[in-house]
Amino acid sequence: MQRPPRGSSPGAAGRQSIMTEVLRLENVSKSFGALRVTDTVSFSVPKGQALGIIGPNGAGKSTLFNLITGNILPDRGSIHLSGQDVTRLPAMRRVRMGVGRSFQIPQPFEGLTVYENLLTAAAFGQARREADVQTECAEILAETELLRRANDLAGSLSLLDRKRLELARAMASGPELLLLDEIAGGLTEGECQALVETIRALHARGITIIWIEHVLHALNSVVERLLVLDFGKVIGVGAPAEIMASKEVREIYLGLEV
Amino acid sequence: MQISVTTRTRASTIAGIAALALIGLGLILPAFASRSVIQDLFFILTLLTLAQLWNLIAGYGGMVSIGQQAFVGIGAYAMFAGVILWGWDPIAAIPLGLGAALVLAVPMAFFAFRLQGAYFAIGTWVIAEVTRLLVAQWKTLGGGTGTSLPREATADIWGVKAIAALLGLRDAAARDVLAYWLALAMAVGTMAAIYILLRSRNGLALAAVRDNDNAARSVGVDAARLKWAVFLSAAAMTGMVGALIFLQTARISPDAAFSVTTWTAYVIFIVVIGGIGRLEGPIIGVLVFWGLQTAFADYGSWYLFSLGLIAIAVMLFAPRGLWGLFTDRTGIALFPVQRRLTTTSQGDSRNG
Ligand SMILES: Nc1ncnc2c1ncn2[C@@H]1O[C@H](COP(=O)(O)OP(=O)(O)OP(=O)(O)O)[C@@H](O)[C@H]1O
Numbered sequence: 001m002q003r004p005p006r007g008s009s010p011g012a013a014g015r016q017s018i019m020t021e022v023l024r025l026e027n028v029s030k031s032f033g034a035l036r037v038t039d040t041v042s043f044s045v046p047k048g049q050a051l052g053i054i055g056p057n058g059a060g061k062s063t064l065f066n067l068i069t070g071n072i073l074p075d076r077g078s079i080h081l082s083g084q085d086v087t088r089l090p091a092m093r094r095v096r097m098g099v100g101r102s103f104q105i106p107q108p109f110e111g112l113t114v115y116e117n118l119l120t121a122a123a124f125g126q127a128r129r130e131a132d133v134q135t136e137c138a139e140i141l142a143e144t145e146l147l148r149r150a151n152d153l154a155g156s157l158s159l160l161d162r163k164r165l166e167l168a169r170a171m172a173s174g175p176e177l178l179l180l181d182e183i184a185g186g187l188t189e190g191e192c193q194a195l196v197e198t199i200r201a202l203h204a205r206g207i208t209i210i211w212i213e214h215v216l217h218a219l220n221s222v223v224e225r226l227l228v229l230d231f232g233k234v235i236g237v238g239a240p241a242e243i244m245a246s247k248e249v250r251e252i253y254l255g256l257e258v
Numbered sequence: 259m260q261i262s263v264t265t266r267t268r269a270s271t272i273a274g275i276a277a278l279a280l281i282g283l284g285l286i287l288p289a290f291a292s293r294s295v296i297q298d299l300f301f302i303l304t305l306l307t308l309a310q311l312w313n314l315i316a317g318y319g320g321m322v323s324i325g326q327q328a329f330v331g332i333g334a335y336a337m338f339a340g341v342i343l344w345g346w347d348p349i350a351a352i353p354l355g356l357g358a359a360l361v362l363a364v365p366m367a368f369f370a371f372r373l374q375g376a377y378f379a380i381g382t383w384v385i386a387e388v389t390r391l392l393v394a395q396w397k398t399l400g401g402g403t404g405t406s407l408p409r410e411a412t413a414d415i416w417g418v419k420a421i422a423a424l425l426g427l428r429d430a431a432a433r434d435v436l437a438y439w440l441a442l443a444m445a446v447g448t449m450a451a452i453y454i455l456l457r458s459r460n461g462l463a464l465a466a467v468r469d470n471d472n473a474a475r476s477v478g479v480d481a482a483r484l485k486w487a488v489f490l491s492a493a494a495m496t497g498m499v500g501a502l503i504f505l506q507t508a509r510i511s512p513d514a515a516f517s518v519t520t521w522t523a524y525v526i527f528i529v530v531i532g533g534i535g536r537l538e539g540p541i542i543g544v545l546v547f548w549g550l551q552t553a554f555a556d557y558g559s560w561y562l563f564s565l566g567l568i569a570i571a572v573m574l575f576a577p578r579g580l581w582g583l584f585t586d587r588t589g590i591a592l593f594p595v596q597r598r599l600t601t602t603s604q605g606d607s608r609n610g
Pocket residue numbers: 032037055056057058059060061062063064104
């Protein structure tokens with residue numbers, strides 16, 4: 001038999017779920033001037049889940065990522081990583097807690113080589129010695145099809161390779177929670193399939209993934225749960241099939257495309 | 259996958275050997291070189307060190323300061339204070355320059371780091387000017403007109419007698435040799451320290467912050483701490499060089515010690531001409547500058563005017579400096595920092 005709980009049982013149950021929860025947002029809001037870009041957003045992501053985020057252009061998806069990583073701070077609400085309140089913690093500290101991200105508009109270190117971009121992320125994101133991350137970084141390059149560009153300056157890459165580098169660098173930072181912002185756009189069908197395989201492999205390793213993507217068939221072949229954002233509000237969360245079937249989502253989001 | 263990561267190249271191995279040979283030659287040079295050669299080399303080595311330090315903060319750290327003369331000046335004055343007020347030996351007083359520059363650098367960084375781009379540059383210059391004006395009020399050190407190191411102090415500097423005896427020189431010449439050796443040590447030490455920094459993981463972080471500090475923070479780099487560390491160490495070393503320069507001249511004034519032309523404009527010229535953001539740049543730059551100085555310095559303002567024209571021409575036609583021009587054509591780097599990856603896949607060793 002279990003020991004009787006010390007406090008009230010809901011409290012104990014709450015603590016239990018916090019332990020397996022990688023991310024929790026509670027009533028997070030952010031405005032730019034008069035424009036409310038994130039509107040009382042609450043949701044949580046259990047450890048190991050792959051969550052997809054969809055929503056029309058300007059819905060506030062990337063802003064949500066910036067709030068989670070600490071690149072911008074919320075006006076209201078709180079953000080927890082693995083049960084710890086990080087609402088005011090700087091971005092750099094959150095990386096060390098296991099948050100890795102890619103940028104929608106690639107932001108490579110242009111004066112460093114592709115390989116050095118990864119070495120930097122691995123050495124600082126994981127707080128390890130450079131010599132200890134060399135092999136891991138080379139393997140990530142192979143996995144993301146960047147090995148042939150390893151010694152080229154990141155500033156000389158094509159847009160496609162820059163996007164690959166975004167994913168590779170985020171992987172190198174050693175994330176437990178990986179945030180991917182539109183990395184499939186512009187890929188051919190074959191390349192997209194390879195990308196899906198890479199993300200599946202990360203997922204299989206137990207990494208929690210949140211993926212913003214407009215390429216829905218790629219997204220839905222990986223994620224277990226979808227979250228729909230519109231005008232900064234969460235208008236639906238659930239299993240992909242359920243979300244895609246919902247009338248509201250079809251109108252607001254898919255209606256624009258079909 | 260079997261990997262190897264190398265930084266060294268054939269050119270850099272040769273350069274390393276040549277550098278060691280040059281340092282050796284530099285050490286024994288006073289045994290046969292004339293006093294004027296030693297004085298010229300002192301000038302070159304101290305400017306080279308200042309240029310490397312400015313290159314570190316501006317070229318690698320992205321902090322374009324035009325207030326470095328503040329550290330030269332305060333370092334030199336601290337050394338003079340040690341000698342005149344407390345009767346220290348001038349050599350022992352050199353580290354006071356380091357300490358004083360550090361003490362000034364903390365509030366300067368605190369203030370200037372709040373400013374961006376051109377405002378940062380102007381902010382550092384303003385602080386340097388304020389420091390000059392304050393130091394000019396210091397009556398015991400000569401106020402606005404300056405002062406000299408007392409004869410008793412210069413007559414009996416540590417090691418000068420020994421050098422005079424060893425090389426068969428008069429005291430004044432032996433003093434120049436001592437200053438030259440110290441300048442050599444500072445130049446070599448500074449360049450070695452910068453090279454080691456760039457080869458370490460902090461070198462990657464520095465480049466990452468310069469390229470994109472938002473992204474650098476997003477991979478866990480502590481951009482703010484790195485900037486502080488680089489700015490403070492460059493300032494401290496600049497203060498030490500300032501102390502040495504004015505030990506050699508044995509005379510100081512606020513205008514000379516805090517000269518924005520000499521300690522910052524010339525230094526920027528050297529870095530820009532040679533190639534910013536690379537260790538080889540200031541070496542080329544200082545040689546070009548010394549050549550111009552020797553040939554044309556008598557032409558006064560025309561000389562300064564020409565320096566400006568040359569700098570503009572280089573910025574337009576070779577924005578990465580003379581060394582950048584050379585290295586872009588040939589791919590040669592004497593002090594390479596790039597980590598180059600080579601992989602050899604080895605069959606089935608990684609099945610799983
Ligand atoms: N730093 C900022 N300052 C002012 N407005 C901003 C800022 N960042 C984003 N916005 C605005 O907030 C809104 C949401 O932007 P966000 O980038 O989060 O949308 P998104 O859902 O990622 O869109 P997309 O699908 O186009 O990438 C947009 O109207 C954008 O113009």
